[in-house]
Amino acid sequence: MTAGVTPAFTTVSVWHLLNTIAAGVALGLMLSPFLYELAVANGIVAPAEAVRSSCGDTPAEWAAVRVGIIWGLVTGVALVAGQVVRRQRWVVPDVVLDVVALFLSLTLLKYGFVKVLGTQFPRLWANLDTPPAELTPMRVAWQFFGYSAAYQQFLGWGEVLPGVLLLFRRTRTLGAFIAAVVMLNVFLVNIFFDVCVKIGSGSYLFFALLLLSQDADRMWQFFVAHRPTALRTLPATAARFGKRGRVLYRGLGVLLTLGVIGLTAQDLQGIREYAASQKSVFPYTGVWETIQAARWTDGRWQPLAPADSAYPTRAYFQAAQAVLRNAARRDRFVTELDSARPDEALLMVARNESNDFAEPRRWVYHAVQPDSLRLLGRWRQDSLKLSLRLNRNLMK
Template identity: 35%
Template sequence: MQPALSPSALRWPLWRKWLFCFSCIYLLLFISPLTWLGSVPEVGIVAGMYGAAESWLVELGNRYLFHVKDVLVPTNGSGDTSYGYAQLCFCGLAAVVGACLWVLLDRRRAHYARGYYWLLVLVRYFVAMNALGYGLIKLFALQMVAPSLSALATPLGDLLPMRFSWYFIGYSTPYQMFSGAAELTAGVLLLWRRTSTLGALVAAGVFLNVMMLNLCYDIPVKIFSIHLFALSVFLLLGDAGRLLNFFVFNRPTPPTPVLPALPWRWRVARLTLKTIFIALFALLPLYQFWQQKASAPTLTKGRLATGFFEVERFETAAPLPDSLRWHDVVFEANTTGSVGTTDTLLRQRYRRGYFAYTLDSTQSTIAFKKIAADSLPLFTLRYARPDSTRLVLRGTIRHDSVLIALRRQPRHFQLAERQFHWLSEANR
């Protein structure tokens, strides 16, 4: 996967030099190697300055040239925001202008073989970094979650395509681990030059599937996933002739030119840097993700019994529209839950109101919050348990006194059964 670096390298045609210059500028802007070590204090200062300068240029370009949107929304959980597309336009425009100037000012240079080699190394490690990071998280089934009780109680037609696909993968832990193992394999193979072509082939297949999932299920990581697939293909371009001869035309093909062996000190240094790379960009993100998951509210202490509760009575002092009434309540296996209502007082997702709660067993009260991190509750209700299946809530919501009588239902969700049959006599 590396170009020959012999002094007798042929002079590149103008179009090839321009393509290299364009690719080099565009990929350096998109990959932003300086931001890889943004968590290091000294490097983080420089990376922050770089990020601020890039944001200013993107905003400036959008104001006078791109006009993606009047006010750009920065990237958040979605990478496909208006800022993301304006940033894409900026990278493309900067690469076109920069490549033209580069080729014009450096027109006497015969080729950029050595620069192409190091660009491939940079792209290879960028793809490996993402393949290792995503692969390890999926290998331990930490990225996609299985459908919760609230999700199972949500009508299928109310789910957005992204959430539907998320539950599709999270439902099956073995499938998620398999997809993570494939990404992890690609990342490991890309770390070594001798296996990098095979790694790029595996990465292209893996990220083609990821890209199509994002495009077909409207998952807002389209820009990034398209780039990961395109970069995997970019790594294969130098070997395109050899791969076509071997796989398509059934012709003999020579091996890839190999660089001279490095002195043992350089080999030790390279192995050390590779180990640090794996620790920083694979093991550390996995540890941080695991710590974040472990700190989530999953303890059984201080929670109500898990289950699906039907609302038998919902009484208020003043008449309420049906959209504000509660129809059912779900208490999850942690201190969270959801209500079958479109009341925007609660955090709305898929026509259900989600909440976190704090239980005070001494005062027999439940403090309802939108999210667990909120310092103040939305409202606090007193609770009573007449028997093991019933729960009665009393208190004030929106300055209106309420009485909510709940009864636990033995709700059975077939999707939660983890069904698998070698022998299937009918299509179920």
């Protein structure tokens, strides 16, 4: 017997061949960033437009998905042709599914703990103080999930649980079932609220459904036909290898599982450090109302009327987030202290609702009194000098 195959062609069913193609596509999606870079480097595809963004669904990511799916389909069809020609059922799809389970586990654990520690959906005063009709659908969803810390943690544990179950073969089906339910909800939220991570959530849902489909017949018998389910008719993956192959397969499985646990621990530490760093980026956190504003025009500072579109009625500084707004404008920023002048200057990086970044702009700040602040900087095309007063009533 050749290591990694079974000699009986009758075991190569149509289901197994379709499963092989699906496994190839899953592998292509997991490798899509690498495959895309490789294709660009070799001139096979043209590089997509580069954007500075902390969000997903960028042109490069869409291009990478297309490359990954095409590569996966070609690989899957090649494996199917090989099995038909050799009249043998190969173990390659089963090994790929093991990798898919570990990859999905790592992903769920990472995103789950981000929610458990309350860093994915911050509860921002700027959003609470803005009518939902003025927010984008994504901001509405983020504000809803982040309003209650306990609910956000519930969502997180709902991802951590299947992530843990997917690490073990005996609980993989249960983990895939829970993951499919969770990721279906995440994917639909991303679709209906136009959240810019549709590629990722759609891929993870596909991975969960692919893993779950391996027991589709048995689940049908149990949940629909109300009949006792039979034991698996196929031997364990390791049993299809020779003696050395089994040792290698099991050894790699243990190493990869430990790798997932180690990477999760590393991610958890990084999430904690990020959460700590977000607590006091700007020393004057709060909701500030503008009491006086001036714009640099014709070589001098000229007063601005509150009705002017360049007059920010309120400025919100919370963690590493900032918002300037009035009746006509609402702009979001990522902030960090200027390393050269941390006691008097703040870097504000404008970002749109797709989280595309602009170049940072320096704002100089000075606290006149504990509840009074002066800011000097550039908002869109205007250089502004602002006098602000803290509004504690909106900081709840």
